[in-house]
Amino acid sequence: xxxxxxxxxxxxxxxxxxxxxxxxxxxxxxxxxxxxxxxxxxxxxxxxxxxxxxxxxxxxxxxxxxxxxxxxxxxxxxxxxxxxxxxxxxxxxxxxxxxxxxxxxxxxxxxxx
Amino acid sequence: xxxxxxxxxxxxxxxxxxxxxxxxxxxxxxxxxxxxxxxxxxxxxxxxxxxxxxxxxxxxxxxxxxxxxxxxxxxxxxxxxxxxxxxxxxxxxxxxxxxxxxxxxxxxxxx
Numbered sequence: 001x002x003x004x005x006x007x008x009x010x011x012x013x014x015x016x017x018x019x020x021x022x023x024x025x026x027x028x029x030x031x032x033x034x035x036x037x038x039x040x041x042x043x044x045x046x047x048x049x050x051x052x053x054x055x056x057x058x059x060x061x062x063x064x065x066x067x068x069x070x071x072x073x074x075x076x077x078x079x080x081x082x083x084x085x086x087x088x089x090x091x092x093x094x095x096x097x098x099x100x101x102x103x104x105x106x107x108x109x110x111x112x113x
Numbered sequence: 114x115x116x117x118x119x120x121x122x123x124x125x126x127x128x129x130x131x132x133x134x135x136x137x138x139x140x141x142x143x144x145x146x147x148x149x150x151x152x153x154x155x156x157x158x159x160x161x162x163x164x165x166x167x168x169x170x171x172x173x174x175x176x177x178x179x180x181x182x183x184x185x186x187x188x189x190x191x192x193x194x195x196x197x198x199x200x201x202x203x204x205x206x207x208x209x210x211x212x213x214x215x216x217x218x219x220x221x222x223x224x
Contacts, residue, residue, distance in 0.1 A: 004155070033212065042117075042201050042214030043156065056210035090155050097210050104155025 004093050004105035012111045013081050021076045021108045025093030031055070032074040033102060034066060037088040049074055050097050078110075086112045116140065117202055117215035125221040129191055134218040136202035137184045143205075145185050147176055150199040150217070159187075192222045 005024045013019050025032050031050045035043035045058035049068035063079040072093070078085055088109050092102035118137045126132055136145070144163040148156035160169050162178035162185060169176045173196075175188040189196055203214045 033210070035212075035214075040216070042203070042216050043212075045211045045213065048210045058211055092155070098205065101158055101161075102212070104157070106154050 004091060004103050006089075006091055006105040006108050008108060009106070010109045010111075012113060015081055015083060015112055017081050018077065018079045019081060019110060021078075021089050021091075021110070023074045023076070023091035023093075023105060025072045025074065025091075026103050029093035029095050029103070030072050031094045031097050031100070032068055032072065033092045033094070034074070034076045035090040035092065036060070036085075037090055037107070039087070043090055046076070048097065055097055081112045083112050086110060115216065116206065116213045117204065119200075119202060119215035119218050121218060122216070123219050123221075125223065126192055128193055128222055128224050130222075131188070131190050132192055132220070133186055133188045134200055134220070135184065135186050136215055138204075139183065141182050143182070145178060145182075146203045147185070147187055148201040148203060148214075150201060151197075156199075156201055156214075189220075192220075194222045194224050196220060197222050 007022045033048040034046040037043040046060050047057040048055045052068045065077045068074045088107040090107045092104045094100040094102045120135050146161045147159045150156040160176045165180045165182045167178045173190045177186050199217045201214050201217045206213045
């Protein structure tokens with residue numbers, strides 16, 4: 001059974017640029033959630049995708065968008081990067097929504113300069 | 114104001130000591146989860162508590178959910194260096210699958 005993988009591991013971008021982060025869910029999981037974890041903080045929920053549809057969203061602006069593909073892998077896109085977007089971005093997959101156990105990937109460390 | 118307040122923020126102890134970390138809120142929850150996150154990795158689920166007053170044990174870790182389902186504690190007996198990490202509590206808030214995490218307790222166990 002393959003766990004949750006994320007790419008890239010690290011990324012450095014300049015303010016104003018756009019970035020795409022990728023997540024492969026664990027085998028058999030149809031739900032992917034994305035989180036932003038700033039230094040010294042707990043993860044903050046960005047949004048969740050269930051069967052290719054957005055299924056819940058946290059308090060993040062529209063420049064944070066996502067996709068889920070038929071194989072249930074997912075992308076997080078962030079436009080017009082700001083310095084405060086520097087964080088660890090985590091994705092988590094689960095076999096359903098609303099409280100099913102989530103399995104987290106190792107994260108992508110994004111630095112915006 | 115954070116939905117979940119975790120204390121202490123940092124804890125550094127010697128191997129063999131016991132410790133307790135806390136997760137508090139003014140809200141009532143149907144369930145609460147504890148995770149451990151090690152450097153360079155994502156959080157790993159340790160336990161889910163669902164019943165007020167519930168106590169769950171996982172080897173040297175004891176988790177308790179408050180009677181009113183507003184708070185929880187994690188007690189570690191005879192801590193080991195392998196217990197080092199960030200301990201996070203989390204709850205499912207609302208209908209939009211919004212999982213809310215506390216800021217965590219960063220535990221360091223020195224050999």
